[in-house]
Amino acid sequence: MVAGKTSTSRRLARQCGLATIDLDAYIERRERRAINQIFAEQGEQAFRDMETQVLDEFAHKGPMLVSCGGGIVLREENREILKNNGFVVYLQVTAEQAVERVGDVSTRPLFKNLETARQTIAGRLPMYEDVASVSIDTVGKSINVVAQEIQEILEKEGVLCLRQG
Numbered sequence: 001m002v003a004g005k006t007s008t009s010r011r012l013a014r015q016c017g018l019a020t021i022d023l024d025a026y027i028e029r030r031e032r033r034a035i036n037q038i039f040a041e042q043g044e045q046a047f048r049d050m051e052t053q054v055l056d057e058f059a060h061k062g063p064m065l066v067s068c069g070g071g072i073v074l075r076e077e078n079r080e081i082l083k084n085n086g087f088v089v090y091l092q093v094t095a096e097q098a099v100e101r102v103g104d105v106s107t108r109p110l111f112k113n114l115e116t117a118r119q120t121i122a123g124r125l126p127m128y129e130d131v132a133s134v135s136i137d138t139v140g141k142s143i144n145v146v147a148q149e150i151q152e153i154l155e156k157e158g159v160l161c162l163r164q165g
């Protein structure tokens with residue numbers, strides 16, 4: 001949450017000319033309601049079911065940049081989909097930096113305060129480490145800098161090959 005996944009993938013897609021999808025935005029469009037509304041009306045598990053379904057859908061759609069919600073790693077099924085189908089970039093953030101960035105918390109049903117952010121990050125860490133092909137520390141870096149760093153890694157790893165000139 002608030003690591004910059006949505007904004008950084010948008011930037012990276014633009015600078016590299018990649019197809020991209022943000023799973024949360026896709027769910028919101030499909031459901032015609034906001035994530036916090038889905039949580040309020042049907043609960044977290046209903047949202048998690050939708051999340052697994054759209055992850056599976058896009059995992060098999062050919063090469064594209066998929067931006068996930070931070071809770072995607074909670075289900076083992078999702079972790080297997082990620083590991084088997086993707087090159088996974090884990091954007092690391094501290095709770096302190098997340099609180100500084102967060103802005104309007106009403107759109108983020110699970111974001112409460114510094115202490116819960118700390119607990120969430122610590123609790124999920126082993127799951128992020130399990131799925132990550134590469135980890136990038138985003139603290140103190142702008143969206144542009146993080147996007148550039150990801151591009152360089154993807155090129156180095158042979159995941160992305162951009163034509164010169």
Ligand SMILES: Nc1ncnc2c1ncn2[C@@H]1O[C@H](COP(=O)(O)OP(=O)(O)O)[C@@H](O)[C@H]1O
Binds near residue numbers: 001146
């Ligand atoms: N590297 C960054 N530096 C400063 N602000 C950032 C950075 N990445 C994201 N933000 C800001 O933090 C907020 C959350 O970003 P977002 O892309 O929605 O994160 P996520 O999808 O991981 O929850 C947005 O207001 C965004 O502009």
Ligand SMILES: O=C(O)C1=C[C@@H](OP(=O)(O)O)[C@@H](O)[C@H](O)C1
Binds near residue numbers: 001003035070071109
């Ligand atoms: O961490 C989480 O459990 C969640 C993160 C959100 O996405 P971002 O990580 O893009 O904020 C969104 O999927 C939902 O509110 C649940």
Ligand SMILES: [Mg+2]
Binds near residue numbers: 005006007024068
């Ligand atoms: Mg997001």
